[in-house]
Amino acid sequence: MNKKILAAFLCVCMVVVTGSFPVSAAKTKKTYKIAIDAGHQGKGNSKTEPIGPGAKMRKPKVAYGTQGVKTKVPESKLTLQIALKLEKELKKRGYDVYMIRRKQNVNISNKQRAIRANKSGADICIRLHADAASANVRGVSVLYPSQQNPYVAKLSKKSKKLSKNILDSYCKSTKFKKRGLSKRDDLTGTNWSKIPVALIEMGFMTNKTEDKQMQKKQTQKKMVDGIANGIDQYFK
Ligand SMILES: [Zn+2]
Incomplete structure (x- = not known):
């Protein structure tokens, strides 16, 4: 036949x-589309761009990101590992997924990432990052734009809800310490967005324990499940 x-x-x-x-x-039933931005890339780009539409303040197009204090894994590699696994999991759950990058060797500025996510027709954007501080600091934060944000104030409420859903389910799944939600209005990749956006700092790469944990297959599964559960919750 x-x-x-x-x-x-x-x-x-x-x-x-x-x-x-x-x-x-x-x-x-509407099929929701999720844009995933694996933070950073193989090489940073120190040329600058405005932090939002019409902004005078400029920041580097792509910062280098941090690095595992124990594993030496760069943040850009960790975010990509999680992004690729999250893509699989979300597709399994029936979502459409738009990937901003799927390899290290790219050069896409934070502004460009937001614009690509906007144009993809995605309903929300998830930005994956990992944190850095002194050695004993650990835990998870999720960053969203405030209601006073000069560029994306109207995305604040939905972004906050998305961020809270992700923070709660991620910490429940990984058992990582919950540091909380954080309002941030200086993030280029957020300020150029036209869709609700959450930036998750998945753990501290400067903390030995979390750095090692975040490279474990089992932990990565919990990280991915946690983020996906938060997304499910948001659309419920
Ligand atoms: Zn980062």
């Missing part, structure tokens, strides 16, 4: 079995 005949045959079977064309089922 060739493919066309097979497709027609299956369609007829669906009509017989369900009493309707198979397309009707898909129409009842």
Whole structure:
């Protein structure tokens, strides 16, 4: 049987079995699209760009990011590992996914990342990062724009809800310490967004324990499940 005949045959079977064309089922539930931005890239880019539409203040296009104090893994590699696993998990749960990058060797500024996410038709954008501080600091923060943000104030409420959903479910899944939500209005990749956006600092790479943990396969699964559960919660 060739493919066309097979497709027609299956369609007829669906009509017989369900009493309707198979397309009707898909129409009842919207498929949400998630943009995933794996923070940083193989090499930073110190050229600058405005931190928001019309902004005088400028910041580097892509910062280098931090590095595992124990594992020596760069932040850009950790965020990519999690992004690729999150993509798989979200697709499994029925979401469409738009990946801003899927390799290290790219040069995409934070402004460009936001614009690409906007244009992709995604409903929300998840920005993946890891934190850095002195050795004993650990835990998880999620960053969102405040209601006073000069560029994206109207995204604040939804971004906060998304951020809270992700923070709660991520910490529940990983058992990492919850540091909390943080209002940030100086983030280029957030300020150019046109869709609700959450930036998760997944843990501290400057903390030996969290650095090692975040490279474990089991922990990465919990990290990914936690973020995906938060997204489920947001759309509920
Ligand atoms: Zn970062």
